[in-house]
Amino acid sequence: MRSVQGQEEKMKHKKIVIVGAPNVGKSSIFNDLSGRYATVSNYPGTTVEIFRATIRIKDAEYEIIDTPGMYSLLPLSEEERIARLVLAQDNPDVVLHVVAARELLRTLPLTLQLKEAGLPVILVLNIMDEAAKEGTTIDIDRLSVLTGVPVIPTISITHKGIRELKNAIANDVVITQGLMMRYSSTLEEGIEKVTKMLTRDYAFSKKAVSLLLLESDKDIFELTRQQGEETDVIDAIKKEIQAKLSVPIEYVVNLSCQEHAAQIISSTVRSKRHKSGGFLARIDDATLKPLVGLPLLLLFLYVGLYKFVGEFGAGTLVDFLETFFTTHINPPVTSFFQKLVPYPVVTSLFVGDYGIITLGVRYAVAIVLPIVGIFFLVFSFAEDTGYLPRMGAMLDRLFKRIGLSGRAVIPIVLGLGCDTMATMVTRVLPSKRERIIATFLLSLSVPCSAQLGVIMAVLSKSSLGLVIWFFTITGIFTVSGFLLNKILKGKRPSFYIELPPLRLPRLSNILIKTYSRLIWYFKEVLPLFIWASVLIWIGQITKIFDITLKALHAPLRLMGLPDSLSSVFLFGFFRRDYGAAGLYDLEKQGALALREIIVCAVVLTLFLPCIAQFLMNIKERGIKMALGITVFILVFSFSAGIVLNRILVIAGL
Numbered sequence: 001m002r003s004v005q006g007q008e009e010k011m012k013h014k015k016i017v018i019v020g021a022p023n024v025g026k027s028s029i030f031n032d033l034s035g036r037y038a039t040v041s042n043y044p045g046t047t048v049e050i051f052r053a054t055i056r057i058k059d060a061e062y063e064i065i066d067t068p069g070m071y072s073l074l075p076l077s078e079e080e081r082i083a084r085l086v087l088a089q090d091n092p093d094v095v096l097h098v099v100a101a102r103e104l105l106r107t108l109p110l111t112l113q114l115k116e117a118g119l120p121v122i123l124v125l126n127i128m129d130e131a132a133k134e135g136t137t138i139d140i141d142r143l144s145v146l147t148g149v150p151v152i153p154t155i156s157i158t159h160k161g162i163r164e165l166k167n168a169i170a171n172d173v174v175i176t177q178g179l180m181m182r183y184s185s186t187l188e189e190g191i192e193k194v195t196k197m198l199t200r201d202y203a204f205s206k207k208a209v210s211l212l213l214l215e216s217d218k219d220i221f222e223l224t225r226q227q228g229e230e231t232d233v234i235d236a237i238k239k240e241i242q243a244k245l246s247v248p249i250e251y252v253v254n255l256s257c258q259e260h261a262a263q264i265i266s267s268t269v270r271s272k273r274h275k276s277g278g279f280l281a282r283i284d285d286a287t288l289k290p291l292v293g294l295p296l297l298l299l300f301l302y303v304g305l306y307k308f309v310g311e312f313g314a315g316t317l318v319d320f321l322e323t324f325f326t327t328h329i330n331p332p333v334t335s336f337f338q339k340l341v342p343y344p345v346v347t348s349l350f351v352g353d354y355g356i357i358t359l360g361v362r363y364a365v366a367i368v369l370p371i372v373g374i375f376f377l378v379f380s381f382a383e384d385t386g387y388l389p390r391m392g393a394m395l396d397r398l399f400k401r402i403g404l405s406g407r408a409v410i411p412i413v414l415g416l417g418c419d420t421m422a423t424m425v426t427r428v429l430p431s432k433r434e435r436i437i438a439t440f441l442l443s444l445s446v447p448c449s450a451q452l453g454v455i456m457a458v459l460s461k462s463s464l465g466l467v468i469w470f471f472t473i474t475g476i477f478t479v480s481g482f483l484l485n486k487i488l489k490g491k492r493p494s495f496y497i498e499l500p501p502l503r504l505p506r507l508s509n510i511l512i513k514t515y516s517r518l519i520w521y522f523k524e525v526l527p528l529f530i531w532a533s534v535l536i537w538i539g540q541i542t543k544i545f546d547i548t549l550k551a552l553h554a555p556l557r558l559m560g561l562p563d564s565l566s567s568v569f570l571f572g573f574f575r576r577d578y579g580a581a582g583l584y585d586l587e588k589q590g591a592l593a594l595r596e597i598i599v600c601a602v603v604l605t606l607f608l609p610c611i612a613q614f615l616m617n618i619k620e621r622g623i624k625m626a627l628g629i630t631v632f633i634l635v636f637s638f639s640a641g642i643v644l645n646r647i648l649v650i651a652g653l
Contacts, residue, residue, distance in 0.1 A: 014062045015090050016169060019083055019114070020098035021107050022069030025126040027051070028156035029098050030066040033166070050086065058170045065090060071106075073113045073208065074215050074250060077430050081219065087119065088203040094169050098124045101131035101138060101153070104265050108147075109257035115149055116181055117208035120173035124165060125153040130501060135272035143268040148178025157506060179264060183256045187249065190214055190241035194234055200227045214238050215250045284502040287390040297394055300387070304378040305416070306456060313374035314453030315460070318584075321366035330358045349537045360533035364526050367581040368450040372521055373514065375417045375449030380513035384505040388413070402481025403437045403488065404429070411438050415446035419576070419609065421520070422446070423616045433490035437481060439621055443609040443629050444636070445477040447576070454580035455601045458587045464653075465598045472602050472644065528611065532571070545570075559603065559641035560649065561596055568600065569607065576610045595648045599641050606637035 016033075020026050034053035051066040067086050068079035075081040087095065097114055099107035104125075114121045125138065144151040150168050154161030183191070194210035202209050202223075212220040213234055225231045242249055286292040334351040341347045351358045382388045388409065396406030404412075408429060415422035419442045426435045426442075447455065459466040539545030552566035564586065572579025583600055586592055592600070608630055609617060617626035 014060055014093040016062050016064045016094045016096060017086055017090060017092040018064065018066050018096045018098060019070055019087065020096075020110070020124075021071050021100075021103075024098050024100040024103075024107065025154075025156045026069075026098045027066055029096065029124060029126065029154065029162075029165075030064060032156055032159055032162045034064050050082065057166050060170065062093075062169070065092075070110070072110060072254070073117060073204075074212060074217055074253075075219075078427065085219075087114075087117075091203065093120060094173055095119045095121045096124050096165075096169075097121055098126050101125045101128045102134055102136055104138075104269060105258070105261060108261040108264065109254070111147060111149065112181055112257055112260055113208070115147065115175060115178070116205065116211075118205035120175065121149045122165070122168050122173060123147060123149050123151045125151060126156055128153045128161075129155050129158075137270045139268045139270075143264065145176070146179050146264045146267060148176040150174070157509070179260065181256070181260055184245075184252060186241060186244045187214070187252055187256075190237055190249075193237050197230055197234055197237070198224070199229065200224075211253060214241060215253060287387065287502070288393055290394075293390070293394050297391060300382070300391075304382075305375075305452070308378055309371060309375050309449055309453050310456030311460065313371040313449075314457035317370035317374070318367050318453075318457065321370060322362075325362045325366045330362065333357050345541060348540070349534070354533055354536045354540065356530050356533040356537075360529040361526075363581045364529040367454065367584065368529075369518075369521070371450045371453035372417060372448075373518055375453070376514045376517040376521075377510065379414065379417055380510040380517075381505055382413075383513065384503070384509045386502045390502075400492070401485065402441070402478060403485030403492070404434055404481070408434065408438050411442065412446060415442045415448065416452060417449045417517070418521070419443070419446060419448050420613045420616050423613055423620055426620065431490060433488050436488065436621065436625065437484050439617060439625075440484060440629055441477060441481055443613060443617065444480060444606055444633050445473050447473070447605045451576045451580040451605065454584045455605065458584060458597055459601060462594055462597075465594055465601075468598050468648075469601050469605070472640075473605050476606065476640065532611075536570075555638045555641075558645075559599055559638065560645040561600060561641075562592070564591060565596075565600055568604070572604055572607045573610065576604070576607065576613075579604050579607065595645070595653050598648065598653075599645050602644055603637050603641035606633065606640055608634055608637070 018026050018030055030051060030053070034055050050068075053064050055062050055064055065086055067083040070080040070083040072080070073084060075084050095114055097107075097111050099111070111121060111123050123143075125140070125143075128138075131138070138153070140151050140153055150173060152161055152165045152168050154165060156162075182188070191207060191210045191214065194213055195206045198206050198209060204212075209220060209224070213224065214237075216238070221231060221235075224234070238249070245252060287296055330351070337347050337351045341350075348355060350356050353359065382391070389406075391413070392406030392409035394406075395409055399405055399408055410428055411422040411425045414425055422442050423439055426438045429435045429438060455469065456466070459469055536545060539548065548570060549563075549566040552569055553563045556563060556565055556569075565583075568579050568582035568586065570579075571582045583597075583604060587597060608614075614626060614630060617629060621629075
């Protein structure tokens with residue numbers, strides 16, 4: 001009875017798992033099939049989370065799952081481990097292995113491994129347009145015969161081939177024999193011995209499980225041990241086989257897969273390499289040459305961050321929305337609540353100096369939203385063109401000095417949008433050591449886009465002030481990372497990146513990415529602004545707010561700052577951009593001198609991680625690490641403000 005019910009359930013709700021290397025269009029295929037947006041990135045490692053959606057193809061309902069990037073069934077990173085875990089635990093009815101048609105030699109070995117594991121594979125040859133531009137032609141039918149799996153060519157960004165892919169999914173996947181995968185006689189001997197030792201059934205074929213055990217896969221070893229297999233004997237077989245080989249077993253497996261893939265490709269792929277040329281090709285080459293790439297990077301930062309985010313976002317858009325709020329929204333809303341609620345204490349929760357609507361919503365929508373939105377637009381442009389990984393390659397050498405690699409460009413640059421989101425994305429970094437360093441630097445010296453935009457707007461009247469702020473923050477960022485790199489124990493980072501071709505951006509992709517992130521902003525950040533207003537209101541009526549403000553007077557005076565800035569720093573604890581918005585208000589009122597603005601801007605940038613980031617630090621790094629980072633930053637930021645103030649006073653500023 002249970003078996004029949006299980007079969008009926010499977011008929012009602014089948015599963016499709018999408019796998020493949022980063023940057024081959026997995027998320028695009030997911031979007032095309034599901035109609036739901038998942039971040040489509042032109043940079044390896046963006047799909048960190050598991051995305052799921054329910055779709056209907058013909059008469060069947062499917063759950064479709066988008067996984068992180070993977071290159072092999074033997075995981076070398078946490079992302080690959082998660083992807084394989086989905087394959088092993090979700091019991092997929094269809095596995096879509098998405099590959100870039102122009103990079104078959106690199107990606108086809110995983111197809112062969114998936115087939116060898118007994119999984120129902122469909123090979124999706126994506127980005128066929130780029131392969132055609134390079135003069136590459138692929139015999140699809142022969143490739144299907146030799147691999148033994150269905151092969152569907154697609155161009156996901158134009159939805160070409162998606163109908164054929166749906167038809168292939170709707171038909172039961174039939175795997176034929178194809179060319180048999182063969183390893184060295186020594187390894188085949190070991191596989192046979194281990195396979196005979198396995199007494200249980202697994203998600204993968206016994207041959208695939210045997211290979212993973214011989215390759216010292218810890219997860220598979222632990223799984224087989226829990227299943228009661230004789231792992232001690234299997235381990236002895238592995239050592240016996242390894243002693244007969246001159247290189248590691250993993251190398252032998254990879255080499256065999258590569259040779260097998262090359263044999264298939266030689267019979268199915270014809271390439272007539274066109275000479276690279278044109279504007280994009282020249283820019284593509286130039287981005288990786290320091291003499292040209294570094295000026296291009298500085299130009300991108302200047303135009304993208306300073307001019308677009310700083311001047312247009314924090315200047316033009318914020319001024320317009322601020323005026324709109326203060327003129328057309330705050331006055332009628334204040335009047336409405338004063339008439340509706342006769343109790344001033346209750347009214348002050350919604351309107352007034354610290355009201356939810358007049359302060360919290362105004363800061364979130366009129367000051368922070370336009371800046372964050374413009375930054376997400378710039379970030380999406382860098383993703384869609386393929387410039388982001390080139391930025392990583394350019395900065396790799398510098399990042400190595402602070403204990404990171406070029407891969408850390410993802411969370412660090414994303415931190416300029418939102419440090420909370422960026423802290424979550426530190427998961428893409430391969431080691432715990434790198435994740436700790438990145439989390440610390442994000443918490444200390446990477447301003448979010450709203451904070452950055454406001455500070456640029458505040459300091460825009462003084463180029464000297466902007467230069468002092470910039471070199472102070474970048475200096476602290478660099479020195480802090482350098483010291484952490486020396487102090488923290490662990491393996492130094494390595495960096496391997498596959499550069500996608502530089503592409504002309506698609507406006508639809510950029511707008512969808514920006515829209516998706518803005519939805520995230522409203523869901524995650526707007527409630528925090530509202531809660532900040534509520535907490536401030538509670539602090540006011542209980543007098544805790546006043547006591548805290550007075551406690552801040554002493555350190556502020558040591559930094560040469562007026563008492564009026566105490567509320568700015570208190571706001572900064574709730575949200576860094578909240579505090580920056582308070583600084584923006586005071587600067588517009590002409591209440592601060594240039595020296596005070598510079599010191600305040602520096603200390604606010606270094607100040608405590610906001611509540612959302614603090615909670616994310618706890619989630620990602622643990623409560624002890626999060627508290628340690630927070631206490632250090634509190635002491636360090638005020639100390640830096642005191643030192644900077646003395647330097648500026650001595651300099652006569």
